[in-house]
Amino acid sequence: MSRADLTLLPEWQALQQHCNHLATRHLRELFAADPGRGERLVAAAVGLYFDYSKQRVDDEALRLLRALAEARDLEGRTAAMFRGDRINSTENRAVLHVALRAPRDAHILVDGHDVVPDVHDVLDRMAAFADAVRSGAWKGYTGKPIRNVVSIGIGGSDLGPVMAYEALRDYSRRDMAFRFVSNVDGVDFVEAVRDLDAAETLFIICSKTFTTLETLTNAHAARAWCVEALGSEDAVAKHFVAVSTAAAEVEKFGIDTANMFGFWDWVGGRYSMDSAIGLSTMIAVGPDNFRDMLAGFHAMDEHFRSTPFDTNLPVLMGLIGIWNANFLDAATVAVLPYEQYLKRFPAYLQQLTMESNGKHVTLEGAHVDYATGPIYWGEPGTNGQHSFYQLIHQGTRLVPCDFIGFGQTLQPVPAQGGGDQHDLLIANLIAQGEALAFGKSAEEVRAEGTPEALVPHRSFEGNRPSTTILAERLTPFALGSLVALYEHSVFVQGVIWDIDSFDQWGVELGKQLARTTIAELTATTEPKLAHDSSTNALIRRYRQLRGNNA
Ligand code: G6Q
Numbered sequence: 001m002s003r004a005d006l007t008l009l010p011e012w013q014a015l016q017q018h019c020n021h022l023a024t025r026h027l028r029e030l031f032a033a034d035p036g037r038g039e040r041l042v043a044a045a046v047g048l049y050f051d052y053s054k055q056r057v058d059d060e061a062l063r064l065l066r067a068l069a070e071a072r073d074l075e076g077r078t079a080a081m082f083r084g085d086r087i088n089s090t091e092n093r094a095v096l097h098v099a100l101r102a103p104r105d106a107h108i109l110v111d112g113h114d115v116v117p118d119v120h121d122v123l124d125r126m127a128a129f130a131d132a133v134r135s136g137a138w139k140g141y142t143g144k145p146i147r148n149v150v151s152i153g154i155g156g157s158d159l160g161p162v163m164a165y166e167a168l169r170d171y172s173r174r175d176m177a178f179r180f181v182s183n184v185d186g187v188d189f190v191e192a193v194r195d196l197d198a199a200e201t202l203f204i205i206c207s208k209t210f211t212t213l214e215t216l217t218n219a220h221a222a223r224a225w226c227v228e229a230l231g232s233e234d235a236v237a238k239h240f241v242a243v244s245t246a247a248a249e250v251e252k253f254g255i256d257t258a259n260m261f262g263f264w265d266w267v268g269g270r271y272s273m274d275s276a277i278g279l280s281t282m283i284a285v286g287p288d289n290f291r292d293m294l295a296g297f298h299a300m301d302e303h304f305r306s307t308p309f310d311t312n313l314p315v316l317m318g319l320i321g322i323w324n325a326n327f328l329d330a331a332t333v334a335v336l337p338y339e340q341y342l343k344r345f346p347a348y349l350q351q352l353t354m355e356s357n358g359k360h361v362t363l364e365g366a367h368v369d370y371a372t373g374p375i376y377w378g379e380p381g382t383n384g385q386h387s388f389y390q391l392i393h394q395g396t397r398l399v400p401c402d403f404i405g406f407g408q409t410l411q412p413v414p415a416q417g418g419g420d421q422h423d424l425l426i427a428n429l430i431a432q433g434e435a436l437a438f439g440k441s442a443e444e445v446r447a448e449g450t451p452e453a454l455v456p457h458r459s460f461e462g463n464r465p466s467t468t469i470l471a472e473r474l475t476p477f478a479l480g481s482l483v484a485l486y487e488h489s490v491f492v493q494g495v496i497w498d499i500d501s502f503d504q505w506g507v508e509l510g511k512q513l514a515r516t517t518i519a520e521l522t523a524t525t526e527p528k529l530a531h532d533s534s535t536n537a538l539i540r541r542y543r544q545l546r547g548n549n550a
Pocket of ligand 1 (some may be wrong): 209
């Protein structure tokens with residue numbers, strides 16, 4: 001049987017049947033029938049407590065999901081990834097972000113070459129450079145130490161560093177400014193540098209290919225800004241470093257490859273925050289904290305590759321995602337960190353999950369006849385509670401939620417009336433999961449004395465699934481383990497769906513399309529347009545608005 005025939009697998013069909021049966025049972029019933037459910041349907045590893053008891057699964061659903069994973073050879077595919085096989089088949093590449101956090105004494109071979117020493121060479125060079133910048137030993141062109149770091153990159157070369165910097169801000173050098181520029185909208189660059197002294201500013205140009213339009217455009221703007229402020233081209237050597245796999249392109253731009261930190265084609269952009277792409281993170285938090293983060297990633301890698309499916313966090317998360325997306329027909333997942341430092345985590349996960357699993361053909365190129373990657377979105381709690389939670393509680397769509405919280409805050413603030421503001425935060429997290437699962441029946445609403453006309457409006461059906469992830473404290477280690485949890489859960493789902501989670505042809509398309517249009521927008525004489533009528537009209541309208549034809 002071809003791997004494309006997912007929905008014909010007996011395990012899939014058994015899941016479908018079981019789902020039809022389970023659909024009639026409310027989470028209230030599942031909890032009532034099994035008083036220990038809340039302590040049984042949990043798993044803990046690498047400092048993360050993972051409560052999936054409020055998902056609409058039972059033991060049989062979980063057993064069938066594990067059987068499905070076995071039928072799709074999840075174990076074999078995982079081994080192939082860790083072994084360095086070229087599992088990114090459409091790009092003919094190995095997928096080895098796990099090598100980025102492998103300890104020094106590990107051995108991981110790509111085409112017979114052990115990549116672990118290469119990884120540690122770069123990490124050591126990054127650490128030496130980060131220390132030099134942090135200590136002031138690295139001087140700018142005029143002899144001043146660096147106080148501002150501006151990381152320029154986009155997509156996978158931006159979202160990870162931004163997220164990690166925000167997440168680990170409490171561990172960062174507060175006497176330095178860290179800024180991130182990604183958008184080709186000049187506003188992004190101008191606002192990032194407007195109050196900075198070029199003599200104290202280091203630009204890190206992050207681009208795997210070093211050909212990305214946005215990044216190169218912003219890098220050129222940065223270079224012009226720096227050279228103008230410091231009065232010499234020679235300043236570039238002291239104020240620009242590059243992170244890339246493309247040494248020739250870096251040189252072409254004018255950055256000495258001695259100031260380049262490399263990585264490899266077996267690191268996908270969205271899986272690269274723990275490679276040299278994380279140089280800004282390392283300068284912000286220091287090499288020791290960066291290594292703690294890598295240790296968190298690695299601990300989750302080891303847990304993932306060696307733990308039986310029934311207690312394996314990424315496997316559970318991935319399989320529950322399959323259940324929700326394919327059997328309960330949920331089109332989205334809301335990621336709701338009750339931790340302000342994780343405010344960019346949902347944006348980061350959007351790329352990780354949607355660029356990886358937003359695919360409609362199998363590895364063999366057949367069109368899938370099942371849903372693949374759901375839409376990920378979210379905001380930190382409690383902010384979201386005052387906006388979109390309404391739809392999650394009482395709307396007509398099923399929105400499975402991931403709640404993420406920590407036992408200890410990094411910023412204790414005594415709350416009026418006792419406790420800490422953090423207790424209020426986590427009380428909200430726990431209460432939301434409870435309300436989503438159990439709802440509030442019409443009888444309960446009536447019993448509160450609600451007028452009959454309002455009872456339907458104030459009732460909550462409940463039965464809305466969520467997972468709650470708790471950890472002790474947001475440390476670099478915890479961040480690494482959390483990111484790796486999602487990375488591997490994405491992989492698990494890609495294996496079940498039989499898609500290439502590591503290519504991104506949709507992004508490549510965007511990289512090409514604008515190149516033709518830009519010439520038409522900026523031509524000094526009216527261009528001959530051969531697009532569809534809407535595109536032609538938009539180009540003409542923009543040219544008018546811009547004043548080209550004036
Ligand atoms: C990530 C994607 C994409 C990529 C950016 C930037 O997996 O491939 O988001 O990271 O397009 O690419 P460069 O790093 O090559 O500039």
